[in-house]
Amino acid sequence: QSALTQPASVSGSPGQSITISCTGTSSDVGGYNYVSWYQQHPGKAPKLMIYGVSNRPSGVSNRFSGSKSGNTASLTISGLQAEDEADYHCSSYTSSSTYVFGTGTKVTVL
Amino acid sequence: EVQLVESGGALLQPGGSLRLSCAASGFTFSNYWMDWVRQVPGKGLVWVSRINSDGTSTSYSDSVKGRFTISRDNAKNTLYLQMNSLRAEDTAVYYCTRDFHSSQGNWGQGTLVTVSS
Numbered sequence: 001q002s003a004l005t006q007p008a009s010v011s012g013s014p015g016q017s018i019t020i021s022c023t024g025t026s027s028d029v030g031g032y033n034y035v036s037w038y039q040q041h042p043g044k045a046p047k048l049m050i051y052g053v054s055n056r057p058s059g060v061s062n063r064f065s066g067s068k069s070g071n072t073a074s075l076t077i078s079g080l081q082a083e084d085e086a087d088y089h090c091s092s093y094t095s096s097s098t099y100v101f102g103t104g105t106k107v108t109v110l
Numbered sequence: 111e112v113q114l115v116e117s118g119g120a121l122l123q124p125g126g127s128l129r130l131s132c133a134a135s136g137f138t139f140s141n142y143w144m145d146w147v148r149q150v151p152g153k154g155l156v157w158v159s160r161i162n163s164d165g166t167s168t169s170y171s172d173s174v175k176g177r178f179t180i181s182r183d184n185a186k187n188t189l190y191l192q193m194n195s196l197r198a199e200d201t202a203v204y205y206c207t208r209d210f211h212s213s214q215g216n217w218g219q220g221t222l223v224t225v226s227s
Contacts, residue, residue, distance in 0.1 A: 001171065001172065003154060003156075034212045034213070036212075036213035036214065038155070038214070045205060045217040045218065045219055045220060046155065046205075046214070046217055047217070048210060048213055048214065048215050048216075051210060051211045051212070051213035051215070052211055052212070052213070055211070057210065057215065089154060089155050091155070091157070091213065091214070093212055096169075097169050098157060098160075098169055098170075098171060099145070099157035099160070099214075100157060101147075101154055101155040101156060101157055102154065103154050104153070104154040104155070
């Protein structure tokens with residue numbers, strides 16, 4: 001199972017919106033509505049930000065939103081803040097009844 | 111509060127074996143599917159294995175199938191990962207996670223496994 005493809009880095013200025021893509025295949029992202037996104041600050045464990053493509057767990061800011069079109073899922077962060085600077089990872093359930101993560105994206109707030 | 115605390119990480123030689131543990135608290139452990147996820151420091155996350163709530167169903171990534179075994183003891187609120195025939199490429203931080211709507215909803219702090227001669 002190959003890792004889902006994410007851009008290595010994305011940057012934006014405070015207040016701007018950025019979007020991170022996560023591209024898979026019809027056997028994972030395109031085939032199921034089980035795409036999740038995780039935020040990870042340096043030296044910390046990942047934190048779930050989005051599940052089921054577009055759902056936010058309790059306590060996650062509504063500046064974070066998720067969507068999917070075909071084999072590509074996206075995470076949008078609006079009103080970018082300094083605290084959003086972190087690594088972001090996507091994940092999807094697969095047709096093999098396993099999970100696959102993305103390659104990870106470093107978000108930099110300029 | 112949900113707490114997941116991994117332990118058992120170590121430095122060992124290729125071909126060796128190790129068992130990781132994850133002590134769960136703050137929720138009814140026996141109701142939840144659980145996963146192991148690993149991460150080479152500075153790299154991406156890699157899903158390793160999953161077990162259902164009563165331990166009767168498991169799944170593995172191709173890279174560990176046949177070498178790793180996931181299990182759980184619901185009486186002890188503990189998740190395990192038995193790792194055999196370890197390779198250098200198994201070096202990583204191993205995280206224990208709790209399922210949340212088919213995602214990895216809660217994470218432990220991780221335990222480091224280093225395989226090196």
